[in-house]
Amino acid sequence: MKGRQIIFSPTGGTKKVADLLAGEWNLKREAVDLTDPSVDFGSISVEKEELTLIAVPSYGGRVPALAAKRFRQIKGNGARCVIVCVYGNRAYEDTLTELEDLAEECGFEVIAAVAAIAEHSIMHQYATGRPDREDEQELKEFAEKIWKKFQEEQSKGQIWEQEKRKISDFKVPGNRPYKESAPVPMVPKAEDGCNQCGICAKKCPAEAISLNHVQEADEKKCISCMRCVVVCPAGARKINAAAAAAVAQKIEKACSVRKRNELYC
Numbered sequence: 001m002k003g004r005q006i007i008f009s010p011t012g013g014t015k016k017v018a019d020l021l022a023g024e025w026n027l028k029r030e031a032v033d034l035t036d037p038s039v040d041f042g043s044i045s046v047e048k049e050e051l052t053l054i055a056v057p058s059y060g061g062r063v064p065a066l067a068a069k070r071f072r073q074i075k076g077n078g079a080r081c082v083i084v085c086v087y088g089n090r091a092y093e094d095t096l097t098e099l100e101d102l103a104e105e106c107g108f109e110v111i112a113a114v115a116a117i118a119e120h121s122i123m124h125q126y127a128t129g130r131p132d133r134e135d136e137q138e139l140k141e142f143a144e145k146i147w148k149k150f151q152e153e154q155s156k157g158q159i160w161e162q163e164k165r166k167i168s169d170f171k172v173p174g175n176r177p178y179k180e181s182a183p184v185p186m187v188p189k190a191e192d193g194c195n196q197c198g199i200c201a202k203k204c205p206a207e208a209i210s211l212n213h214v215q216e217a218d219e220k221k222c223i224s225c226m227r228c229v230v231v232c233p234a235g236a237r238k239i240n241a242a243a244a245a246a247v248a249q250k251i252e253k254a255c256s257v258r259k260r261n262e263l264y265c
């Protein structure tokens with residue numbers, strides 16, 4: 001059986017969670033990378049039978065705007081999907097609600113929703129090393145429950161369609177209207193050690209770094225996703241340490257308690 005993974009994961013935490021969940025399903029998975037600006041997302045049409053996993057990180061309690069813009073172009077054609085939001089142990093606020101709305105707008109049927117924790121991609125002192133062993137076990141159990149629901153609904157087939165019952169008979173946390181999106185004003189720059197290899201420019205999801213001038217990033221385009229920081233082979237790309245420390249202090253209380261993964265289905 002075929003499956004899809006539609007993922008926005010600039011630094012790999014979201015992908016880790018998505019792989020832990022979808023790895024439990026017996027599916028031949030095709031991946032759609034929402035961080036890749038060269039993809040023609042408008043040409044992607046998911047087949048109705050494909051169980052689709054849609055995973056994004058939470059940025060300020062919202063779906064990253066760039067991920068939403070690209071995802072919106074994909075056609076869901078009534079395929080069943082599992083929506084996943086991954087966050088750095090502060091809060092995910094309206095991310096799952098927004099992702100649910102986006103998935104339905106694209107024509108997917110949401111059968112389950114997961115909120116999971118991964119290491120904070122800016123402030124690595126929060127959720128360090130997550131998803132860890134305990135998370136792996138929990139996500140495995142979630143995946144088993146979701147698979148069971150998917151199979152049950154598959155077997156209802158036609159009858160289900162005729163009854164036109166809503167599959168998503170659960171409510172995910174979050175509010176409408178969503179909270180105001182507040183961009184993180186942290187634009188990484190290259191410091192000593194940059195050899196101008198250009199990997200950061202090639203891998204930037206937002207095309208914010210010019211190959212001719214790799215040290216800087218276009219502040220209007222940069223989404224502070226930290227992809228350039230993690231891909232720099234010289235470890236030369238950094239954010240302003242004082243600004244990061246100030247934000248870290250602001251969210252310290254919210255991040256100090258270990259949050260649990262959540263399943264809605």
Ligand SMILES: Cc1cc2nc3c(=O)[nH]c(=O)nc-3n(C[C@H](O)[C@H](O)[C@H](O)COP(=O)(O)O)c2cc1C
Binds near residue numbers: 011
């Ligand atoms: C710009 C930005 C905003 C973020 N906002 C939040 C947030 O509001 N709450 C939270 O708990 N984590 C937040 N995080 C942490 C990420 O959601 C988390 O680290 C996620 O795993 C990153 O995904 P990735 O590793 O796939 O890039 C933010 C990270 C970035 C880069």
